Amino acid sequence: MTNEELKFNIEKHPINHAEDIEKEIDILFGNKIGAIYNFGKELLFDVSPDNLSEVLNILRNNPDLEFNVLAYIKKKPEKNLLLIGLLSYDKGITINIRVKNIIAERRIDYKSIIDSVKKYFKNAQYYSDRQYLKDTNRDAVILSQLPETLDTFDIYLSFEDNIINQAYLSNEISMFNQDILFKNSDINKIIAKINILSYKAAVFPELCFCLGIENLLSLKIPKRATYIRMLLCELFRISSHLSFIANTSLIIGNQNALNYTLTEKEKILNIIEIITGSRVIPNFIRIGGVKKDIDDSIIKMILKSLPGIFKNIRKIEDLFSSDIVILGKLKEIAYLNIKDARSFGLTGPNLRASGFRYDLRKDAGYLLYKDFSFTIPLGRYGDNLDRVIIRFKEIYQALKIINEIAKILPIGPVAKMMDHSAIVFEESPIISSVECPDGIFKLYIEIKPGSEIEIIPIGPVSNNMHACEQSLEGCNFDNLLTTISSFCIESPEMY
Amino acid sequence: MSISLIKSSFNIYVSGFGCCKQEIIASVGPVYDISRFGISIASYPEDADVLIIQGFLNRKYIKRLFEIYGAMKNPKWIVAYGRCAIENAFFESDDDLIKTFKEKINFDIYVPGCPPRPEAFIYAMLRLMEKT
Amino acid sequence: MLRVIKNFFINLGNIFRKPKTVLYPKEKILIHEGSRGLPRLKLNLDTLDIICNGCKDCERACPQQCITIRSGYEDNETVLDEFYINLGLCSFCGNCVEVCKNKAIDLSYRYQLAEYDIESLKIEKMDLVKQAEYSIRDFWTKL
Numbered sequence: 001m002t003n004e005e006l007k008f009n010i011e012k013h014p015i016n017h018a019e020d021i022e023k024e025i026d027i028l029f030g031n032k033i034g035a036i037y038n039f040g041k042e043l044l045f046d047v048s049p050d051n052l053s054e055v056l057n058i059l060r061n062n063p064d065l066e067f068n069v070l071a072y073i074k075k076k077p078e079k080n081l082l083l084i085g086l087l088s089y090d091k092g093i094t095i096n097i098r099v100k101n102i103i104a105e106r107r108i109d110y111k112s113i114i115d116s117v118k119k120y121f122k123n124a125q126y127y128s129d130r131q132y133l134k135d136t137n138r139d140a141v142i143l144s145q146l147p148e149t150l151d152t153f154d155i156y157l158s159f160e161d162n163i164i165n166q167a168y169l170s171n172e173i174s175m176f177n178q179d180i181l182f183k184n185s186d187i188n189k190i191i192a193k194i195n196i197l198s199y200k201a202a203v204f205p206e207l208c209f210c211l212g213i214e215n216l217l218s219l220k221i222p223k224r225a226t227y228i229r230m231l232l233c234e235l236f237r238i239s240s241h242l243s244f245i246a247n248t249s250l251i252i253g254n255q256n257a258l259n260y261t262l263t264e265k266e267k268i269l270n271i272i273e274i275i276t277g278s279r280v281i282p283n284f285i286r287i288g289g290v291k292k293d294i295d296d297s298i299i300k301m302i303l304k305s306l307p308g309i310f311k312n313i314r315k316i317e318d319l320f321s322s323d324i325v326i327l328g329k330l331k332e333i334a335y336l337n338i339k340d341a342r343s344f345g346l347t348g349p350n351l352r353a354s355g356f357r358y359d360l361r362k363d364a365g366y367l368l369y370k371d372f373s374f375t376i377p378l379g380r381y382g383d384n385l386d387r388v389i390i391r392f393k394e395i396y397q398a399l400k401i402i403n404e405i406a407k408i409l410p411i412g413p414v415a416k417m418m419d420h421s422a423i424v425f426e427e428s429p430i431i432s433s434v435e436c437p438d439g440i441f442k443l444y445i446e447i448k449p450g451s452e453i454e455i456i457p458i459g460p461v462s463n464n465m466h467a468c469e470q471s472l473e474g475c476n477f478d479n480l481l482t483t484i485s486s487f488c489i490e491s492p493e494m495y
Numbered sequence: 496m497s498i499s500l501i502k503s504s505f506n507i508y509v510s511g512f513g514c515c516k517q518e519i520i521a522s523v524g525p526v527y528d529i530s531r532f533g534i535s536i537a538s539y540p541e542d543a544d545v546l547i548i549q550g551f552l553n554r555k556y557i558k559r560l561f562e563i564y565g566a567m568k569n570p571k572w573i574v575a576y577g578r579c580a581i582e583n584a585f586f587e588s589d590d591d592l593i594k595t596f597k598e599k600i601n602f603d604i605y606v607p608g609c610p611p612r613p614e615a616f617i618y619a620m621l622r623l624m625e626k627t
Numbered sequence: 628m629l630r631v632i633k634n635f636f637i638n639l640g641n642i643f644r645k646p647k648t649v650l651y652p653k654e655k656i657l658i659h660e661g662s663r664g665l666p667r668l669k670l671n672l673d674t675l676d677i678i679c680n681g682c683k684d685c686e687r688a689c690p691q692q693c694i695t696i697r698s699g700y701e702d703n704e705t706v707l708d709e710f711y712i713n714l715g716l717c718s719f720c721g722n723c724v725e726v727c728k729n730k731a732i733d734l735s736y737r738y739q740l741a742e743y744d745i746e747s748l749k750i751e752k753m754d755l756v757k758q759a760e761y762s763i764r765d766f767w768t769k770l
Contacts, residue, residue: 144559151512174556189688190690192690192722243517262524262526273659277662280517280518281514281718527651528648602745605741605748606740614655614656614739615738621652
């Protein structure tokens with residue numbers, strides 16, 4: 001290979017690794033940004049409010065970078081902080097921009113910042129003040145009443161001849177400030193409380209928090225502990241998906257499917273209770289490992305009960321894919337194509353139902369998912385039925401992973417012996433992310449002097465809600481409830 | 496405790512959002528089957544006899560809760576289900592609102608736990624029936 | 628015709644199947660070993676004294692601040708005077724058991740709790756000792 005060819009090949013090679021992007025950003029921006037923190041597939045840096053517009057422009061339009069999706073905007077007026085997340089699906093890397101001291105430096109308010117983001121990213125409009133939509137969409141108002149999926153938001157609709165023009169989901173009533181929760185708590189207290197942030201699958205916030213702190217301390221976790229963590233994650237994934245299916249069948253009105261699903265869910269919760277000691281709130285993951293070991297008898301019990309659970313869930317899937325009533329209410333309704341789904345920064349099963357493959361378990365390689373062979377199921381059309389069926393398929397893959405883990409669980413310690421009170425933390429921000437059943441769950445953790453810990457959760461709820469609003473447009477009024485329930489907007493948003 | 500003879504039939508209205516709601520829905524399922532005691536879940540406050548308050552409540556939702564309670568017909572009972580509801584643990588700091596909440600809403604029965612198991616929910620409903 | 632026979636056998640099988648529903652107040656689900664219920668104070672089985680010496684480790688470790696301990700001094704050692712648990716705040720997380728050096732506190736298997744009065748949710752020292760009868764998994768058969 002001649003020198004010229006080599007040079008050409010190097011030039012043509014795309015920038016795909018976080019380290020390369022870190023270097024590129026450092027060269028491009030120089031001293032316009034603060035120090036860059038690298039957490040595997042997540043980058044974090046400070047930008048002052050003046051430079052923000054320029055930085056966003058370059059990040060979006062530079063052909064080497066192309067961070068063209070806005071993943072989230074998180075406002076924290078009382079802490080004078082704004083977090084913006086930009087995602088590149090092709091590279092699988094998220095850039096988190098932290099904007100500090102917004103009010104102190106200049107008289108720039110949040111509205112003008114969001115306006116400047118709106119120039120480059122279309123879906124930033126969903127994060128601006130949208131109270132006026134309450135007055136314009138007054139043809140039908142559905143308050144949060146039912147004990148099913150429609151309880152965390154009010155729905156404001158405007159429609160003509162049964163076709164919905166515009167829908168506005170307002171989740172004001174369920175917005176909850178989590179700062180009261182973590183007031184003067186140390187690490188163990190936070191682990192016991194944090195699971196409320198995503199109560200349907202309560203192990204994921206715990207895991208996310210512990211992974212972040214372990215990343216900061218650069219701890220190496222025993223293999224057995226990691227395997228037990230994965231086992232719990234998959235069990236909670238199944239339980240969460242089953243409760244989604246139960247809610248959907250409740251809304252459709254199919255009592256058979258509801259009863260079958262709740263029976264299977266009881267079995268899964270049973271296994272979770274044997275392992276952790278509680279049905280819903282595990283409080284099981286600790287920094288450096290897990291709380292206690294699993295006996296061999298429990299593993300035998302799990303292996304014995306898996307085929308029965310698989311068979312029964314298969315029956316429920318048959319019901320969903322063959323019953324005329326269910327199919328009529330789900331099939332070919334509320335399409336969401338890949339391009340739209342990507343523009344909303346969707347993650348999780350709702351994105352994969354549209355046919356785009358993006359899963360942190362494979363892409364980021366947290367925990368030890370690379371040891372196991374499993375596929376990421378994809379939908380084809382992105383309609384309501386796809387969004388339900390893909391959850392069934394994910395349940396089968398989770399069962400497969402559980403089966404493999406139970407068979408090859410290595411012997412060894414389950415936790416690193418360490419004194420939590422003796423740990424001294426560097427003052428540093430951390431971003432850590434896990435693949436939650438509904439999408440990517442992120443935690444921004446900041447350790448302040450005196451080891452006071454500040455947490456900002458970034459969940460998948462708001463993205464799912466925006467995508468739901470979009471796909472409701474042009475949809476028939478009869479299909480409103482099934483469409484909303486198929487997007488799985490169940491847990492409330494914390495800010 | 497009389498089990499076979501149903502004293503009264505309750506329609507319950509579940510308000511709020513939290514982990515406890517999962518366990519209430521689980522008690523409707525076939526394993527626990529709360530409808531054996533004539534208890535069913537109502538979708539509208541007008542139909543309900545018992546209001547279950549659970550989960551974390553913010554200011555806007557508490558105001559909504561007063562409306563829901565007002566819409567229910569007499570006689571009506573209130574159940575505090577779970578830790579968050581009993582000790583008002585997750586209220587945003589607003590003293591006036593907590594005061595009016597405590598004045599207006601008198602809980603008839605308290606179910607401790609985080610979240611209480613479905614058995615505890617059935618037990619609480621049976622005790623509420625005993626009281627009436 | 629074949630379908631009728633098939634359905635007949637399915638129905639026949641369902642007659643002999645064990646019902647899935649647990650008739651709750653009469654029969655109960657045996658909850659598993661290590662499940663977390665109401666906290667209890669352990670006794671020293673030789674002397675029948677409370678093991679707890681009032682070191683307040685659990686009070687500090689409790690994430691919900693539901694434990695209140697009052698302790699005095701006797702012969703340069705702390706002695707337990709009062710031990711309150713506010714059940715309304717307790718989340719049964721088990722952090723107090725994890726942190727106790729003397730293994731003086733434990734979680735029982737009692738899970739069915741409901742009170743008419745909020746004052747009766749505040750449990751005293753002697754009540755916590757009495758929870759020992761709920762520390763066997765099938766306690767309702769022994770009561």
